[in-house]
Amino acid sequence: MSNQNDYDRIERNAKRRKLIKNTVIYIFLAIWGLMVLFPFYWMILSSIKSYSAYSSEYIPKFFTLSPTLQNYSEAFTAVPLGKYFLNTLIFTLCTTVLMMVVIILAAFAFARLEFRGKNIVFALFLSLMMIPNELVIITNFVTITDLGLRNTFAGLILPSVTSVFYIYLLKENFEAIPEELYKAAKVDGTSDFKYLVRVMLPISQPTIVTIIILKVIECWNSYVWPRLITDNSNYFLVSNGIQEIRENGFGRENIPAMMAAVVVISVPLIVLFLIFRKKIMAGVSRGGTKG
Amino acid sequence: MKVVLDHLTKKFPNRNKKVGGFVVAVNDFTFEIPDGKLIGLLGPSGCGKSTTLNLICGLEKPTEGRILFGDDDVTGLPPEVRGVGLVFQNYALYPHLTVEENIMFPLGNLRGEEKLTKQQMKDKALEAAKLVQIDSLMERKPNELSGGQQQRVAIARALVKMPKVLLLDEPLSNLDARLRLQTREELRRIQNETGITTVFVTHDQEEAMSISDMIVVMKDGVLQQIGIPQEVYDEPVNLFVAKFLGTPAINVFEGRVKGGSLYIGEDSVLDVKGVDDRDVYVAIRPEGFIVDDSGRMKCTLLRREVMGRDSSVVAKNDAFIGETIRAIISSETKVDTSKPDIRFSLKPAKTYLFDRSTEERIRFSV
DSSP states (O other): OHHHHHHHHHHHHHHHHHHHHHHHHHHHHHHHHHHHHHHHHHHHHHHHSOHHHHHHOSSOOSOOSSOOSHHHHHHHHHSOHHHHHHHHHHHHHHHHHHHHHHHHHHHHHHHHOOOTTHHHHHHHHHHHTTSOHHHHHHHHHHHHHHTTOTTSHHHHHGGGSOOHHHHHHHHHHHHTSOHHHHHHHHHTTOOHHHHIIIIIHHHTHHHHHHHHHHHHHHHHHOOHHHHHHOOSGGGOOHHHHHHHHHTTSSSSOOHHHHHHHHHHHHHHHHHHHHHHHHHHHHOOOOOSOOO | OOEEEEEEEEEEEOSSTTTOSEEEEEEEEEEEEOTTOEEEEEOSTTSSHHHHHHHHHTSSOOSEEEEEETTEEOTTOOHHHHTEEEEOTTOOOOTTSOHHHHHHHHHHTOOGGGOOOHHHHHHHHHHHHHHTTOTTOTTOOGGGSOHHHHHHHHHHHHHTTOOSEEEEESTTTTSOHHHHHHHHHHHHHHHHHHOOEEEEEESOHHHHHHHOSEEEEEETTEEEEEEOHHHHHHSOSBHHHHHHSSSSOOEEEEEEEETTEEEETTEEEEEOBTOOSEEEEEEEOGGGEEEOTTOSEEEEEEEEEEOSSEEEEEEEOTTBSSSOEEEEEETTSOOOTTSSEEEEEEOGGGEEEEETTTOBEEOOBO
């Protein structure tokens, strides 16, 4: 009988310990979640406070009792945010598509083709990675200005249609694909290009999706280069637009309207990430070869 | 489709650039593969078997020589237009495609009047899949298949466009022993059913002997001997071929011929007519020994190993090159293991003489 009680006691203890452990873990996770989500909350909160309410708060409040959507309409009316949005979309799509074409072909050449000076060229490419972006931005500016491409989409897009880092990343990925697949595809009657499109790209899909997402985010958030190369508001991107809205207040920065614009701009990126997150996680299972 | 290799040579630039020069992977290779036969290309690792296969399918260009399919010279053609099927040692299936898509892959690349509709492609893929008995697995991805199943998919993919020549590069090496036996019979059956000229590369002599119509033995890029398996086994042209074929391996002794008699050590073991006095290598197949108390060859008996159907006698002899002599005898044969020595008489047909320097066969009559 006492035996039975012992077991009951052990079981109860184990349950209690597990409960405590879980509680602690969840408390920590909750704190962590709050820390991560707070900036988003602050952004949305600020965007629905009215300009006057926001300005009158000496110490910003953590909530608002009179939410308003007025900032959103102001963000779109004070500056042509719709137009900037479209510009950013064009810029992002063109840059990403062009860059993908460039880096896929370059990575294929480095990974699969044999040509004279391949290693030297690749070493030169890699050495480019060690030069910080800020260092080349002036020379890029001079080059683009000399080409007469200021205030054009071409001028915006051109400097970022290649990326040594992504070429390197993709080349490593391509090289991990067994040589036999190339031979098999050759015997099966494919050209090099078809092999790239039908075999290499699908197999490297996780890496490619990752690169696309990173590049889209990079384009969407780019600020320095667009700011530098455009002074005509027809070619402004959203990042410039945000600055414009901020400077638009009555003697004081119009933070609520700016936050409203930020919310609008972040939504597409968040949606994009949520869609592709599973794609990245799922990956393409590796298999089909042995040995 | 008959395949002719005409003075085929392939040289690779030496990897070590300081040494320079070339590595000859295939050296002046000439032979003809008759239509509809299964040829086993056999040799130790690095002897140029795979290079030969790559030359036939066009993945490598020969340095010299020609390759003919039937009467057509295909030497300069790229692999995609040669009409060959190739099965790799590691299968090389496309991991992102299902079994059916894998098999259909070569068909999707056909152009012009050969172009097939989706339905035709599906039918052909199913036909090929039935041939290798994987038609129930069409929707799976390669990583959901066992090794043997993956190998079948690879074979189906190679067969689906009815190639003129089917090339198999060590197709069984990655399978376990039982599956290897089964797949090799399967290969033989498929080859019989389709009648496609097939070249089969392997380093496993037993595998080659058991399924090939003809075997080709290679060493260091040089063709050693061609023939039907039994013939090559019974009549090796040189010491290398003799040593390469047969398990357990052939027993090689240092010997000499004096006055029409073959000596191993101090024993005159066999009468050999028509051979001048000289030093030779004597190679004796394990089944070439007869336990015989009045036999002319004396060895130190080590032990007897029983293997069921037959048993082997392990012995020693000072003239032997290697560790221990292995003789295969039937299980009924009595061996007196209490004595330190054992005597054999030799079967002349299982005893071969080779020149000491050239290692070429020296023929003799009994």
